[in-house]
Amino acid sequence: LEEPLLFEIGRTNVTGVDLPEVNTDAPNRLGGLERAEPIGLPGLTEPETVRHYTRLSRQNYGIDLGFFPLGSCTMKHNPRLNEKVARMPGFADVHPLQPRETVQGAFEVINELAHWLITLTGMHGVAMSPKAGAHGELCGILCIRAALEARGDAREVVLVPESAHGTNPATAAFAGYRVENIPATDEGRVDLEALKARLGPDVAAVMITNPNTCGLFERDMKKISDAVHEAGGFVYCDGANFNAIVGKVRPGDLGVDAMHINLHKTFSTPHGGGGPGSGPVVLSEALSPFGPLPYTARTADGVVHLVEEESADAFSKEHFGGVMQSFGRMTAFHGQMGMFTRALTYMLSHGADGLRQVAEDAVLNANYILRSMEDILHAPYAASGPCMHEALFGDRDFGGDLSTLDLAKSMIDEGYHPMTVYFPLVLHGAMLVEPTETESKATLDQFIAAFRSLVERANAGDEAMKQAPYYAPRRRLDETQAARKPNLAWAEPEDD
Amino acid sequence: LEEPLLFEIGRTNVTGVDLPEVNTDAPNRLGGLERAEPIGLPGLTEPETVRHYTRLSRQNYGIDLGFFPLGSCTMKHNPRLNEKVARMPGFADVHPLQPRETVQGAFEVINELAHWLITLTGMHGVAMSPKAGAHGELCGILCIRAALEARGDAREVVLVPESAHGTNPATAAFAGYRVENIPATDEGRVDLEALKARLGPDVAAVMITNPNTCGLFERDMKKISDAVHEAGGFVYCDGANFNAIVGKVRPGDLGVDAMHINLHKTFSTPHGGGGPGSGPVVLSEALSPFGPLPYTARTADGVVHLVEEESADAFSKEHFGGVMQSFGRMTAFHGQMGMFTRALTYMLSHGADGLRQVAEDAVLNANYILRSMEDILHAPYAASGPCMHEALFGDRDFGGDLSTLDLAKSMIDEGYHPMTVYFPLVLHGAMLVEPTETESKATLDQFIAAFRSLVERANAGDEAMKQAPYYAPRRRLDETQAARKPNLAWAEPEDD
Amino acid sequence: MRYLPLTDADRGEMLAKIGAGTIDDLFVDVPEEARLDGPIRGLPMHASEMAVEKHMRKLSKKNLAAADAPFFLGAGAYRHHVPSSVDQIIQRGEFLTAYTPYQPEIAQGTLQMLFEFQTQVARLYGCAVANASLYDGSTACWEAVAMASRITRRDHVVLSGALHPHYAEVVKTMAKFTSDEIAGAEPAIQSTPDNAGLISRIDDQTSCVVVQYPDILGRITDLSEVAEAAHAKGALLVVVNTEPVALGAIKSPGEMGADIVVGEGQALGVGLQFGGPYLGLFAVRDPKHVRQMPGRLCGETVDAEGKRGFVLTLSTREQHIRREKATSNICTNSGLCALAFNVHMTLLGEKGLRQLAAENHRLACQAADRLAKVPGVSVLNDNYFNEFTLMVGQDAREVVHKLAAKGVLGGVSLGRLYPGVDRLSEGLLVAVTETTSEEDIEALTNALEEVLS
Amino acid sequence: MRYLPLTDADRGEMLAKIGAGTIDDLFVDVPEEARLDGPIRGLPMHASEMAVEKHMRKLSKKNLAAADAPFFLGAGAYRHHVPSSVDQIIQRGEFLTAYTPYQPEIAQGTLQMLFEFQTQVARLYGCAVANASLYDGSTACWEAVAMASRITRRDHVVLSGALHPHYAEVVKTMAKFTSDEIAGAEPAIQSTPDNAGLISRIDDQTSCVVVQYPDILGRITDLSEVAEAAHAKGALLVVVNTEPVALGAIKSPGEMGADIVVGEGQALGVGLQFGGPYLGLFAVRDPKHVRQMPGRLCGETVDAEGKRGFVLTLSTREQHIRREKATSNICTNSGLCALAFNVHMTLLGEKGLRQLAAENHRLACQAADRLAKVPGVSVLNDNYFNEFTLMVGQDAREVVHKLAAKGVLGGVSLGRLYPGVDRLSEGLLVAVTETTSEEDIEALTNALEEVLS
Structure with missing residues (x-):
C-alpha cells in the first residue's frame, strides 16, 4: 500500500484538535506583527492521522521486526520498561528550570547514572550534557584542549586511525585541530611503533576506537596510552563499541583520558530512526576539572546539586578546592534526561553481573558468526584470533562483478537489515556484522544460513542480485538524482 | 515473512522475566498436590517475545491501517485518549472488591456513563453489568421474563424478524422462549399488519433491530410498540445500529422497553480482534425494577452507591419504595469498567452536539455510498428512500458465476477489509456496507472507485477474482478441512 | 470535531450527489414527532482532549490505586506484575483495532495468537482443547453448567459451597430461566x-458437580475422588479456577479427572481494572466434547x-x-485480554510460571x-x-x-461475599502475590494489631 | 536475564563451534592485568522489572510534575498539551526501533516523515529548506553561526543581548575553540x-547577527530593519525561535528577511522532559545555501x-x-522527536495551530x-x-x-538565567499556554500577593 504525502491528503482548514475558533477581532499585543499570509500547513483529523502514520510505519524495518547485523551501530533490543519509566510524569512532565527543591529526583537520576558510568569505566568524572556521540566526542576533545590551554600548551595535531568513525576527524577539525592518520598493522590494529614515532610536542591527542572498527581489541592500548601521556598528549577513546567490553575491562585501567558513551548503543536507548542520542563523556582525573557546565554532584549532606554558571565558581571552591574550571556550556539545560532515565533503567535491570554477561554474549555471538562464515568469505583478521563484538569480512573472494552492495541489498529480501558495508574504509568492500547480545542462537543460525546462501549465489554470478531488493516497499532508489537536483520540501504541483 | 508458532521457537527453560530460582526443597503448604509433570509451556525472552508478536500483528488488518466497510459492525476510529484514560492507575489498578470509600471515582464513572446512556436513549434505567452485546440481549430478555413472571404472566414466544442478528434468536432460546419469525415487507421493514395479527397472550416480546439490518429505519416503530404493549408484551430493540440515530432520535420515544448498547460500536471502544465488548441495557420504567445486580445509584447526599446482594433489599426499600426486584446477578463483579472509562471519554469528547453529528455523518456517508453504487449493483431498497448508517446491495445483477464472496475477497487485494457478506439473510448474496462517520470523503471516493471497478470486473466475468486474494498474508483458507478434522491445539510433531 | 473528517464543504458536495437538500432529508423515515430538533x-x-483528560483524571484520583497502599485483595x-511489553503489544493498532477474524486471510495475527492461547490454556488446565475465551470466569462457569446439561441430558447441578459466591449467583440466576435445578450452599x-x-x-x-480449586477460602484439595464419584454416576466434574498462577505450583484439574475446566484468566496480563x-477460560479434557x-x-x-x-472453525x-x-448465544470473546494472557504466559514460560508460583506461595506462607x-x-x-x-474474632x-x-x-x-451468613462474618480473605513486599506484610500486621486491640 | 536469549546450553554449543574452551578465550586480546575477574x-x-520500576518510580516521585501545580515556566x-495519539505513534516499534534510514528501501516510513517534517518546518519558518533536525535549539544556534562564517568567510558574530543566555553561552563556548569572535551582552x-x-x-x-524572536524577555519586534542592515553589510541574519507555537500568530522570520532560522521544536509533540x-530546527531562506x-x-x-x-541526500x-x-561533526539527528513534532503539527494543521496560538495569547493577556x-x-x-x-520589585x-x-x-x-547581573535580578519570566487554567492564574496571583506583601 502506498501512502500519499500529508500535503496531498491534508487540508489547511481541517484539524485534529478541538480548540476555540480564532476571534480575529480580539485585541492583541502582537505589536502589529500578526501572521496574515497563509502558512501552508495541512491538517488531518485524528483518525486520518493515526492511519497515515501507521501505514508509514509499516514501510520501516525495526529491531522489533527482525535482526539488524549493523556493525558498529549496536542495534539491540529496546526494553519496553525503559519507555514506561521515561513517561512517568515525574520525569516527562518536569521543566528544566524548575526550582531545585522540586526536582531532586531528576538530579538523583543524573547523579546515579553518572555513578554507574564512572564505575563501569573506572574513570574519575563524567560530563553528562552531551546530546549524542559526536557531541560527546567534541566535549572530550574540548576538555583536552582546555586542559592543554590551562597549562599553556598549544598543540595542533590530533592523530586518528584510518579506520575511525567519520565523526572523529570531523570533531577534531571542528575543535580547530589538524587531523593526521595513524597507520595500522596487517592485523588491523594501531601500529604502536609508528604511532610512537609520530608522537611529539605538537600532538594534542590520539583518538582511538577500542574495540576498534575492525572488531578487534587494541591489545597495545595501555602501551599506547603510556606513550601518548609520556609525550604530553591525551588519549581519547571512541566508546561506540563499549558493548563488547562492559563489565569485562575498564577503559580507565587502560589509560584512557576521555571516552564518550553512546547510551543508544551500549545502554539500549532506542535509535528512533536516527536519534535522539545521548553521549556522556567519562573523564580521567586530569580532564575532569575541565568538563562542561552544568554538572551534578552530591555533597556530604546527601543533597544532589546541579552546578550551573550561577554557582560554578563558588561550588568549585567549596567542594573541589577550586580545581573545577569548566570550559563552558555545550547545550541549553542539562542533557538528555529522557535518555538518562532509560539508560539507568537498563543498567539497574542488568546489574553488574548482567552487564558482564552482555559483553560476553555479544562477543560470543560475533565469534559464532565469524567462525560460521570464514570458510566462504574473506575474513582478513580472523586468523589472528577472536574478534570482539563484531565480525569483519571483505569482498575479495566473491566471483564476478557482484559487489558488497548487491549482497547487502539481497539481505533485505531475506528479511534482514543489511550489515554495515564499506566501513571501515581500510578493507575493500567491507562488511561489518554485529549481532549484539539480544539475538538468539536460532536467529543467528537462520541468518548464517541466509548469508551463506547469498554468498554462494554471488559466487555463482547470480545477476539477479544486482537488482535486489525485490520484496521491499521500494526497489533501489536513485541517490544520484536526489543529490543532483535536490527536492527537499514539498511544493504544490504546477498546473499543466 | 512467516512467523513460526510459539511452540516451535520457545523453550520451557527460557523465560522473559527475572524471578528467584525455585527452591524445590522449601517447605510448602500445597497439601502434597505439587505439579510434578512438565506442563509444556515454552517461554521466550523479552526481545524474542516483542518480535514474535510484532511480526504476528503485521499479518492483521485493523482500522488503523484502512477502511472496514463492515455493515452492522460499526468499525470506527478508536481514539487514543480513551486508551490513555483507561490506563490511569485509578482505573486500571483498582480491585473490584475494594472498600467503597476507596473507589468512589469508579462508582462515579459508572453512574455518569449510566446518566449519558439513559439521557441519549430517553429511557428510565440502565443495567451496566452485561459483558457484551449478546449478554445485554440476554439481560433484556431476562428483565422481560422477570417482569412477566412478577405479574404471573407466563408467555412462551418471542418474535424475531428474519433479518435479525443470530444472537437474537439464540438469546431468546437460551432464556427458554420459543422463537418465531416476523415477516418483512418488500421494502425491507417489519410487516406491521402481519405482526399485529400474530400478537396475542402467548407473545412475551418482539425483538427488533432499529435501524434494521437492511440499513433502514423502522418507520412504524412506534406503532409496533403500541401494538405489542397493547397485547401485553414488551419490545426489545437490538441496539447494534444505534450509531445511526444517536442524538437524533431517542428509542424511549419510540416505545422501546429494553435495548442493549454495544459500547464497542456506537461508543468506539476497540474491537480488539473479537472483544472484549460491553453491553449495557437501557430499560423502560416497566422493566427497570427487574435489572440485574449490582447497579449504581446516587443518593440525595451525592454519594454514589454500588448496590449488591448485600444491600439490595434495604436499598430498594429506602430509596425506591421497595420496587426494585432484581432478577439476580449475571456476572461476577460490576461489569466492564475498562470499557466504561473508554466510552465515557468518547462521549465527553463528542458531547451532545458531537454525537448528533456522528449520526448525521454516519448516515451521510452511507447514503453517499448507496447513491454512488446503485447504478451498477442491485440495491433493492434504494428506491424507497434513503438508508441509515449502512447500504445494502445484492448479487442479482452480476454476471457469470462469480459470487459475493469473490467480490469480497477481491476487496482485500484493493487494500480494504471486505464488507459484511451474506447478511442479512433476507437478501441473496447480500453485501452490507457501513462506512461510519470517521471515514473521510476522500477514503469513500477511493473505496467507491475500487468497488465499482471490481463490480465491473465481475460483470466482465473475470475468473481471476475466484482465486482472490492474491496480495494478503494468506490465500483463501480451507475452512472445510479445519472443521472436518479439527486441530485446535498445538502438538509436538510425531517423529517420522 | 477531532474524530470527524467531513468538512461542511464535503457535506455539501455529498448531499448534492445524493440529491438531498439537507441532512434531515436522510432522516425522513423517522416519524417527525420523534425527531429531536x-x-x-x-x-x-x-x-x-485536554479538558476530557482532566475530568477523567479527577475521577480516577478519587480511587485508591492498589499500587499506592499495602494491598491484599x-x-x-x-x-500481579504485568511486564511492560504486554501492554505495548496489545496497543499495536493491528491488534487493538482489528475485527473478529472472520476474514482469515488478513487476520492471521489474531488467529495464530488464539491458537497459541488455546494451547497454553489447555496445557495449563491439563485438558485437550480450550476455546478462544469467554467473557469472564463467572459466565464461563455458567456455560460449563449449560454444556454439561447438553451432554448428560440431565438438569440437576451440584455446586460446591466453596465456589465463589458471585459465580454461584450467576449460575442460580441463569438457572431460574432455564430448566436447571441448582443445589448449592455456603462453605463451612x-x-x-x-x-x-x-x-x-x-x-x-x-448433570455436573462444580468445584472451585483453590476454593473461595483459598483451600486446596485433591479432586480425584470427586471426579470418580461423579463419573460413577454419569455426571461430569466441572472445575473452576480463579487464579491461573496457582497451576504453576499445583496439579492441574485435568490431571485429577475434571471434564470441563473453566476459570478466570485475569491474573495473567489483564490486571485488576475494577472487575472487567x-x-x-474454558477447556475440556475429552476432545469428543468439542462440538458441545x-x-x-x-x-x-x-x-x-x-x-x-x-481459521475460526466449528x-x-x-x-x-x-x-x-x-x-450459546455468545458472540464476542475477550480477544484482546486473551492476547494479553498469551503474551504474559509467553514471557513467563514454564520456568517463569513455576518461579512466579513459588514466589507467591513463599510470600503467602x-x-x-x-x-x-x-x-x-x-x-x-x-x-x-x-x-x-484469617479468622479475626x-x-x-x-x-x-x-x-x-x-x-x-x-x-x-x-x-x-456472603451477606447475612453469620457464621462466616469473622472471616477475612487475604491474598499475597509477588507484588506484596515484606513491608506490606508488616504494615498489614501492624494495622491489624491496632484495629483488633 | 530477561533480555538475553542465550541459554548455557546454547553458549556451550557456540563455544564448541568457535573452538574456544571458555568465554574468556575470546577475550585473550585484553591484557590479563586489565581483565576483571x-x-x-x-x-x-x-x-x-518490578523492582526496577519501583526504584525509578520512587525517584520520579521526588520531582514535582508540572501537571500537579499551577505552572508558569x-x-x-x-x-503544551500533546494529543495522546502522538505518543502512541512514536511508540510503534517500526519507528521507535528503526535505525538511521541509510537503507532507504526499508526506511520509507522514516524518510517520508522527515520529508514532511522538513516541509512543515520550512513553511512555519518562512524558509525554503529545513533539515531533518539537530540536537536542540541551542546547538542549532551554534551551527547557524558556524554556517554563516563558512558562507561569508568572516568570523565576527553579533549576538543580540536578548538571545537566550544558554544559547549565547553555547556559542561563546564553541567560539573559544574556533576562530570566531563573539560580541554579546545581556538584555536591557x-x-x-x-x-x-x-x-x-x-x-x-x-558574519552574522543572531536575534531571538520572541526574545528571552518575551518581546516581539519587527526584524526587517535588522535584516536590511545586516544584508547591507554583507552579513547574514540568524533568527532564533524557541516557541514554534508563536509562529501561528506572528510573522515568520523568513518573511522578515532572516537568512537562517533556527529554533527549538520541543513545544510541539515533545514535552518538557527536564530539558531533553x-x-x-534549522532552515534557510535561500535554497543556494543548502550545501552549507x-x-x-x-x-x-x-x-x-x-x-x-x-533518501537521505547531499x-x-x-x-x-x-x-x-x-x-559539521554532527551525526545523529533528533529523529523520534521530529516525528513527534510532525505528528502534532499534522493534528493541528494550520487551522489548529492558529487556534492554539490565539488561545495561548488570549490567556497570556x-x-x-x-x-x-x-x-x-x-x-x-x-x-x-x-x-x-514581570518586574517584582x-x-x-x-x-x-x-x-x-x-x-x-x-x-x-x-x-x-543571568547570575550576577544586578539590574536583571527583579525580573520574572512568566509563560502561559493553553494548559494554564484560570484557576492557575488565580493561584499565581494570590501566591504572589502573599509573597510580596
Whole structure:
C-alpha cells in the first residue's frame, strides 16, 4: 500500500484538535506583527492521522521486526520498561528550570547514572550534557584542549586511525585541530611503533576506537596510552563499541583520558530512526576539572546539586578546592534526561553481573558468526584470533562483478537489515556484522544460513542480485538524482 | 515473512522475566498436590517475545491501517485518549472488591456513563453489568421474563424478524422462549399488519433491530410498540445500529422497553480482534425494577452507591419504595469498567452536539455510498428512500458465476477489509456496507472507485477474482478441512 | 470535531450527489414527532482532549490505586506484575483495532495468537482443547453448567459451597430461566473442603458437580475422588479456577479427572481494572466434547497454496449460523485480554510460571505465619496457594473499613461475599502475590494489631 | 536475564563451534592485568522489572510534575498539551526501533516523515529548506553561526543581548575553540528590544547577527530593519525561535528577511522532559545555501521502477563521507522527536495551530492583566506572545522559591538565567499556554500577593 504525502491528503482548514475558533477581532499585543499570509500547513483529523502514520510505519524495518547485523551501530533490543519509566510524569512532565527543591529526583537520576558510568569505566568524572556521540566526542576533545590551554600548551595535531568513525576527524577539525592518520598493522590494529614515532610536542591527542572498527581489541592500548601521556598528549577513546567490553575491562585501567558513551548503543536507548542520542563523556582525573557546565554532584549532606554558571565558581571552591574550571556550556539545560532515565533503567535491570554477561554474549555471538562464515568469505583478521563484538569480512573472494552492495541489498529480501558495508574504509568492500547480545542462537543460525546462501549465489554470478531488493516497499532508489537536483520540501504541483 | 508458532521457537527453560530460582526443597503448604509433570509451556525472552508478536500483528488488518466497510459492525476510529484514560492507575489498578470509600471515582464513572446512556436513549434505567452485546440481549430478555413472571404472566414466544442478528434468536432460546419469525415487507421493514395479527397472550416480546439490518429505519416503530404493549408484551430493540440515530432520535420515544448498547460500536471502544465488548441495557420504567445486580445509584447526599446482594433489599426499600426486584446477578463483579472509562471519554469528547453529528455523518456517508453504487449493483431498497448508517446491495445483477464472496475477497487485494457478506439473510448474496462517520470523503471516493471497478470486473466475468486474494498474508483458507478434522491445539510433531 | 473528517464543504458536495437538500432529508423515515430538533438537553457539548483528560483524571484520583497502599485483595481477582511489553503489544493498532477474524486471510495475527492461547490454556488446565475465551470466569462457569446439561441430558447441578459466591449467583440466576435445578450452599468454616459432603449430593440426576480449586477460602484439595464419584454416576466434574498462577505450583484439574475446566484468566496480563474486562477460560479434557463447547474456536488448516494458516472453525455450533439452536448465544470473546494472557504466559514460560508460583506461595506462607501471631487472629487453612482465610474474632467487614482508614487494603471480608451468613462474618480473605513486599506484610500486621486491640 | 536469549546450553554449543574452551578465550586480546575477574564492585546485581520500576518510580516521585501545580515556566521550554495519539505513534516499534534510514528501501516510513517534517518546518519558518533536525535549539544556534562564517568567510558574530543566555553561552563556548569572535551582552530592561543598538554593532567584519524572536524577555519586534542592515553589510541574519507555537500568530522570520532560522521544536509533540531530548530546527531562506547546511537532509527521488521514494541526500557535506572536511561533526539527528513534532503539527494543521496560538495569547493577556494588579508588580513588555517579564520589585530568585513553597511553579527568574547581573535580578519570566487554567492564574496571583506583601 502506498501512502500519499500529508500535503496531498491534508487540508489547511481541517484539524485534529478541538480548540476555540480564532476571534480575529480580539485585541492583541502582537505589536502589529500578526501572521496574515497563509502558512501552508495541512491538517488531518485524528483518525486520518493515526492511519497515515501507521501505514508509514509499516514501510520501516525495526529491531522489533527482525535482526539488524549493523556493525558498529549496536542495534539491540529496546526494553519496553525503559519507555514506561521515561513517561512517568515525574520525569516527562518536569521543566528544566524548575526550582531545585522540586526536582531532586531528576538530579538523583543524573547523579546515579553518572555513578554507574564512572564505575563501569573506572574513570574519575563524567560530563553528562552531551546530546549524542559526536557531541560527546567534541566535549572530550574540548576538555583536552582546555586542559592543554590551562597549562599553556598549544598543540595542533590530533592523530586518528584510518579506520575511525567519520565523526572523529570531523570533531577534531571542528575543535580547530589538524587531523593526521595513524597507520595500522596487517592485523588491523594501531601500529604502536609508528604511532610512537609520530608522537611529539605538537600532538594534542590520539583518538582511538577500542574495540576498534575492525572488531578487534587494541591489545597495545595501555602501551599506547603510556606513550601518548609520556609525550604530553591525551588519549581519547571512541566508546561506540563499549558493548563488547562492559563489565569485562575498564577503559580507565587502560589509560584512557576521555571516552564518550553512546547510551543508544551500549545502554539500549532506542535509535528512533536516527536519534535522539545521548553521549556522556567519562573523564580521567586530569580532564575532569575541565568538563562542561552544568554538572551534578552530591555533597556530604546527601543533597544532589546541579552546578550551573550561577554557582560554578563558588561550588568549585567549596567542594573541589577550586580545581573545577569548566570550559563552558555545550547545550541549553542539562542533557538528555529522557535518555538518562532509560539508560539507568537498563543498567539497574542488568546489574553488574548482567552487564558482564552482555559483553560476553555479544562477543560470543560475533565469534559464532565469524567462525560460521570464514570458510566462504574473506575474513582478513580472523586468523589472528577472536574478534570482539563484531565480525569483519571483505569482498575479495566473491566471483564476478557482484559487489558488497548487491549482497547487502539481497539481505533485505531475506528479511534482514543489511550489515554495515564499506566501513571501515581500510578493507575493500567491507562488511561489518554485529549481532549484539539480544539475538538468539536460532536467529543467528537462520541468518548464517541466509548469508551463506547469498554468498554462494554471488559466487555463482547470480545477476539477479544486482537488482535486489525485490520484496521491499521500494526497489533501489536513485541517490544520484536526489543529490543532483535536490527536492527537499514539498511544493504544490504546477498546473499543466 | 512467516512467523513460526510459539511452540516451535520457545523453550520451557527460557523465560522473559527475572524471578528467584525455585527452591524445590522449601517447605510448602500445597497439601502434597505439587505439579510434578512438565506442563509444556515454552517461554521466550523479552526481545524474542516483542518480535514474535510484532511480526504476528503485521499479518492483521485493523482500522488503523484502512477502511472496514463492515455493515452492522460499526468499525470506527478508536481514539487514543480513551486508551490513555483507561490506563490511569485509578482505573486500571483498582480491585473490584475494594472498600467503597476507596473507589468512589469508579462508582462515579459508572453512574455518569449510566446518566449519558439513559439521557441519549430517553429511557428510565440502565443495567451496566452485561459483558457484551449478546449478554445485554440476554439481560433484556431476562428483565422481560422477570417482569412477566412478577405479574404471573407466563408467555412462551418471542418474535424475531428474519433479518435479525443470530444472537437474537439464540438469546431468546437460551432464556427458554420459543422463537418465531416476523415477516418483512418488500421494502425491507417489519410487516406491521402481519405482526399485529400474530400478537396475542402467548407473545412475551418482539425483538427488533432499529435501524434494521437492511440499513433502514423502522418507520412504524412506534406503532409496533403500541401494538405489542397493547397485547401485553414488551419490545426489545437490538441496539447494534444505534450509531445511526444517536442524538437524533431517542428509542424511549419510540416505545422501546429494553435495548442493549454495544459500547464497542456506537461508543468506539476497540474491537480488539473479537472483544472484549460491553453491553449495557437501557430499560423502560416497566422493566427497570427487574435489572440485574449490582447497579449504581446516587443518593440525595451525592454519594454514589454500588448496590449488591448485600444491600439490595434495604436499598430498594429506602430509596425506591421497595420496587426494585432484581432478577439476580449475571456476572461476577460490576461489569466492564475498562470499557466504561473508554466510552465515557468518547462521549465527553463528542458531547451532545458531537454525537448528533456522528449520526448525521454516519448516515451521510452511507447514503453517499448507496447513491454512488446503485447504478451498477442491485440495491433493492434504494428506491424507497434513503438508508441509515449502512447500504445494502445484492448479487442479482452480476454476471457469470462469480459470487459475493469473490467480490469480497477481491476487496482485500484493493487494500480494504471486505464488507459484511451474506447478511442479512433476507437478501441473496447480500453485501452490507457501513462506512461510519470517521471515514473521510476522500477514503469513500477511493473505496467507491475500487468497488465499482471490481463490480465491473465481475460483470466482465473475470475468473481471476475466484482465486482472490492474491496480495494478503494468506490465500483463501480451507475452512472445510479445519472443521472436518479439527486441530485446535498445538502438538509436538510425531517423529517420522 | 477531532474524530470527524467531513468538512461542511464535503457535506455539501455529498448531499448534492445524493440529491438531498439537507441532512434531515436522510432522516425522513423517522416519524417527525420523534425527531429531536437539536442536541439532547442535559448533556455537555463537545470538549477538547485536554479538558476530557482532566475530568477523567479527577475521577480516577478519587480511587485508591492498589499500587499506592499495602494491598491484599483477591477473591477471584489477583494483582500481579504485568511486564511492560504486554501492554505495548496489545496497543499495536493491528491488534487493538482489528475485527473478529472472520476474514482469515488478513487476520492471521489474531488467529495464530488464539491458537497459541488455546494451547497454553489447555496445557495449563491439563485438558485437550480450550476455546478462544469467554467473557469472564463467572459466565464461563455458567456455560460449563449449560454444556454439561447438553451432554448428560440431565438438569440437576451440584455446586460446591466453596465456589465463589458471585459465580454461584450467576449460575442460580441463569438457572431460574432455564430448566436447571441448582443445589448449592455456603462453605463451612473448616480447614479443608468437605469433599465427602459434596460427593454425597451426587445422584443419577446430576448433570455436573462444580468445584472451585483453590476454593473461595483459598483451600486446596485433591479432586480425584470427586471426579470418580461423579463419573460413577454419569455426571461430569466441572472445575473452576480463579487464579491461573496457582497451576504453576499445583496439579492441574485435568490431571485429577475434571471434564470441563473453566476459570478466570485475569491474573495473567489483564490486571485488576475494577472487575472487567476479564478473561473467561474454558477447556475440556475429552476432545469428543468439542462440538458441545460454547464460544469461538480457532483451528489449523491450509490455504490455497498449501501454507499453514488458522481459521475460526466449528462455527456450526454458533449463533450466527445456528441461531436459536446454537450452543450459546455468545458472540464476542475477550480477544484482546486473551492476547494479553498469551503474551504474559509467553514471557513467563514454564520456568517463569513455576518461579512466579513459588514466589507467591513463599510470600503467602510468610504472611500467614506473621499474621497468625497477631492476637485474636488465626489462619483457617491447612493448605493454600497464595490466598488464605484469617479468622479475626469480630465482624471482618468492619475490620476492612478500619484498615482502609489506616491506608491498608487488607483483604476481602467473607461478610461482603456472603451477606447475612453469620457464621462466616469473622472471616477475612487475604491474598499475597509477588507484588506484596515484606513491608506490606508488616504494615498489614501492624494495622491489624491496632484495629483488633 | 530477561533480555538475553542465550541459554548455557546454547553458549556451550557456540563455544564448541568457535573452538574456544571458555568465554574468556575470546577475550585473550585484553591484557590479563586489565581483565576483571567478576562483576564490577560497587554496583547492584540484576533486578526484576518490578523492582526496577519501583526504584525509578520512587525517584520520579521526588520531582514535582508540572501537571500537579499551577505552572508558569518557559524560557525556552514550553508546556503544551500533546494529543495522546502522538505518543502512541512514536511508540510503534517500526519507528521507535528503526535505525538511521541509510537503507532507504526499508526506511520509507522514516524518510517520508522527515520529508514532511522538513516541509512543515520550512513553511512555519518562512524558509525554503529545513533539515531533518539537530540536537536542540541551542546547538542549532551554534551551527547557524558556524554556517554563516563558512558562507561569508568572516568570523565576527553579533549576538543580540536578548538571545537566550544558554544559547549565547553555547556559542561563546564553541567560539573559544574556533576562530570566531563573539560580541554579546545581556538584555536591557526596557519594554521593546533595542534594534538600533544591535544594528549599530554590525560592520564589514560581521558574519552574522543572531536575534531571538520572541526574545528571552518575551518581546516581539519587527526584524526587517535588522535584516536590511545586516544584508547591507554583507552579513547574514540568524533568527532564533524557541516557541514554534508563536509562529501561528506572528510573522515568520523568513518573511522578515532572516537568512537562517533556527529554533527549538520541543513545544510541539515533545514535552518538557527536564530539558531533553529536544528538537533542533534549522532552515534557510535561500535554497543556494543548502550545501552549507549541517545535519541530515531528506530528499525526493525515484526507485528503479520509477516509484516516488525518499533518501537521505547531499551527504557529501557530512562527516561519514567528508570526515575532517564536513560541514559539521554532527551525526545523529533528533529523529523520534521530529516525528513527534510532525505528528502534532499534522493534528493541528494550520487551522489548529492558529487556534492554539490565539488561545495561548488570549490567556497570556489575561494573566498579564491580572498579575499587573498585584501590588509591587509591573509588566515590562509592550508586546508579547505567550510569555512576558514581570518586574517584582525584589530578588525574583527568592520569589520563585517562596512560590514553590506554596505549591506554585511561578516562572523563571532572570537571576537564574543571568547570575550576577544586578539590574536583571527583579525580573520574572512568566509563560502561559493553553494548559494554564484560570484557576492557575488565580493561584499565581494570590501566591504572589502573599509573597510580596
